[in-house]
Amino acid sequence: MKWMSKPRPSTWLGIIGGGLMFCQLILIGLAHVQLAARTSGQELMRAQVQRLGLSDICIATEARYIRHLAVTDQVAPFMDHPLALEYFPSGSLWAPVISSR
Amino acid sequence: MLFEPFSLALLGAGLISLYLVLVASFTAVQVIRYWDLEADDNRQIELEQRTWLSSALVQGALVLQMVSLVIMIGAADHFADLLSGAMCATGALTANSFGVPALMVKIVTLFCAAIWLTINRIDLSVPTYPLTTAKHWLILTLLPLICLDLGLVTAYLALLRPDIVVSCCGVIFAESTPNGFSLIGLLPTLPLLGCYGALVGVLIWLAIFMRLKMANGKTIGGAEAFVAGLGWPLFYLLSVVVITVIVSPYVYAMPHHRCPFDLLRGSYGWIGYPLYLSLHGAVIAGITIPVTWWSARYPGAADTAQRIQRRAVPGAMALLLVFLTIAAFKPLMYNILGGQW
């Protein structure tokens, strides 16, 4: 019968939704591959952190309150208190102009 | 810590629930003031249409409360990493005096919404809408609960400081605490299990009794409804205690780790989800019995009420058995395979 071969709209939705979920699963799988790569050095990094007494990861080396909590000043025009949050918007959006000499 | 993503999600869920119940309350006030089934004017017709709205809104609020309950537990779990001394969700929830009440209010709201939906179903099945006024009064009691919930959650989150030292669950539930603070305290295992077993026995016996009665074409009486109405909430409370004190150490395989929330973590196989789902399902089905008994006294409501009862009694039993099986699995396996600890 001809009319039976035509899928219902909800079937289409199922197919599309399933396809999208499948894509997500693939992406999550890829993410886990990356995660595995990231965590491959993890043991080593922990050992280094312990050996050198690092207090932070070096994602913002110029921000002393991030890289090393240890050099904060309590009395400063901009708050650098160790338990204070960095002054968020300005501190992170404007980089200094580095002139190439 | 109002700026945390978890906090924002919780507050968002709370605000949206409040919006839903607020609109429903507006309807409720209108219905309570103007409901007149005899009238065929436009206002009455609109009020009848509004019954669709209020049930949709309360359903939405119920679902949202369930979601926000899960988020609340997740948030507490997450905050445990931010609060010194809090090693699991229990510690984070007891970090200030608003956490546990907020959780309790959430659970009570959940049960109230479930009760409301049962009453709503009975009401809508009868052309005379016998319970309409009653159920809209109930919406008006749901409103303060939701407000209270939002207030407590806000207070809890606002007063949560990442630096303060709080106790962790190991301290809270330990049998002897140096600080003297204990949430559940010194509960001897055997008497507790005895009480619990007796209560479960009573509930099962009651269910069989009601089932036989219904099979003989009789209706459930006030005494049974009273026992069920008392027994099931008690069962809920005792179950939480038993899960915390007796079941959870077996799951964690650590005698002093007693936390009702860590069960929900992936590292324990998400055993908490089927466990708590079956527990809540069983208790909701259980408290349906007194609710339907109460509703059945309204003219015309008896038929639907009894139809719901005929399903609620075996449903509660089935879920109870599922719950007990899941709860007993780990301790039994441990005692059979691994000996006593």
Next chain:
Amino acid sequence: MIIRLHEVHKFYNRDTPRQVHAVRGVSLAVQEGEAVCISGPSGSGKSTLLGIIGGFFVPTSGLAEVAGVKLARLPDRFLTSYRRDYIGFIPQRFPVIGAMSVLANVILPLLPLGVEQRESEERGRQLLTRLNITHKQNMPAAELSGGELQRLVIARALINDPPIILADEPTAHLDSALSTQFISIMSECRAEGKTVVIASHDPLVFQSSLIDRHLILEDGAMVAG
């Protein structure tokens, strides 16, 4: 007695300055399998009477009982269930959802009843075959001609096999050939034992052999029949 109305009154906007007394004390009894035509000038309360029988609204006072259901004071939710079970309604202008296919339009009443799609399409196709428009079943309803539209609407009214068919001015927008076709389809339905109530002031309808009884409403009150 499938339809029984006794001293039915209907007010619109009651107790307001815009109050309308649309139906004034109408009593009516229709046997199962009877075909009745209600006529009268426009504004005489035909549509209101039809609306009361069809469960679109309840009478302000009086007794209305159709197929054993007491319609007075029934809330909208239950009127709707009543309509699902007992009424096939043919409205005046043949409203359809133009973008949907003919078949999809015909099975619309079955969707919320939880009838499986295959079964409802089978029923729809049978009806379309009976009404001779099977060849148009997959065409968007908007592309149908007046006569085909009429048959679609009739098929839709019959899809749930209702014991009562109500038609509101069905021939008002049709030429005489199509009106005759309508009458012959209704005659078939009557022959199957369905009760037919038509509100129409078209002589072609009330003078036809289909109609067993011709009632005349004037200013909301029954004057003949």
Next chain:
Amino acid sequence: MGPGYLISLRRQRNLLDFALGSLWRARWKNGGIVVVFSLVIFIIASFRLMVAGLEQASTAVLATVPDITVQRLVAGRQMPVPLWWVEESGAVFGIRSIKPRVWGYYFHETSGANFTIIGVEDFPGGEPLPGVAMQAVSADEQVEENQFSPVVLGQAVHQMLALGDRVNVSLFRPDLTLKGFSVVGLFAPQTGLVTDDLMVMAIDDARDLFALAPHNATDLLISVPNPLEVDTIAQKLMAKLPGSRVITKAQIGKTYNAAFGWRSGFGMICLIGTVAAFVILAWDKAAGLSPEQRREVALLKTLGWQTGDVMAIRFMESLVVCVVAFLVGTGLAWAHIVFTDGFLFKPLLLGWSVLRPSLSPVPVIRFDDVLIIFVMSVVPYLAATIVPAWRGAMIRADATL
């Protein structure tokens, strides 16, 4: 017909079919809504997932930070710690080891980067540096014995100094005299997250480079075997050492988490505006029924559809839009994080930096995070459509009469 639940299921599916049909009929409009909503969800999801990833990366690595760090404050500013503090602290019971350390920043003018210099006591001998293959400096590179001090560099430092195959490097003392170093090792590339900006040398070389007085250190690292004792020992140290600031491991971790959480929350607050605007759009779309839609609802009501059935249609329409947008949006967010390291939000979350290790912000997926994204996006949309859906569905059946 079958049992009740089956009828109910079939009813839901029939209504879903109808809802999909009516969505399809306005496919351009609904498609536009899905696109915009997907973008909103994409932003929220990227943000949330990246924060989770960064949090996880930092907490995993920083699990081994020193139990206690002791610093000295003078007039609120950090000053070098006198070495007699080491003996003083040694008297506190429960401490396993105390390591003085000299460290600071070296601003490298050519590249504009700030290097972190760490001088440790047992270097280059003693406990080996994990992840470093130490190499002996070959004889021809060693210009003069003992004049060039050994140093271990992070990968990024090595690149910024543009050393190539050379092993000798000179750094300026504060008085602008030069001090020479020989590179004896590089940190393994996969440890860049903690080592990229590091120059590790012997503590005396660091003192020399910074012109720091002898018998001074920047701070003390104290290891405490029993984690329950950390706070007590910290208290005792604070009492024993005047002008000291004692920082515990827990405080560092929590501050770090709080910083990320706060940033993420701040970002979310900004995004709430977007969601709010979108919810208004949803309300508007659901509330503004066209005359044709009104006729359609009236027709359905005539045909025996309950108000609830029509509401269900509208709800399903919103739900389909939401779910599709949610899947597309979160999928895009994953792609954004996995394939581009989240380049859109990296500046916002990490701030600026001249020197930065490649950091993948991929998180371990957690149910909570998905739930947060869901509650921030889909739930407001659905909640906003309930009332308009009802309003559109309460058109009465007799409208066709």
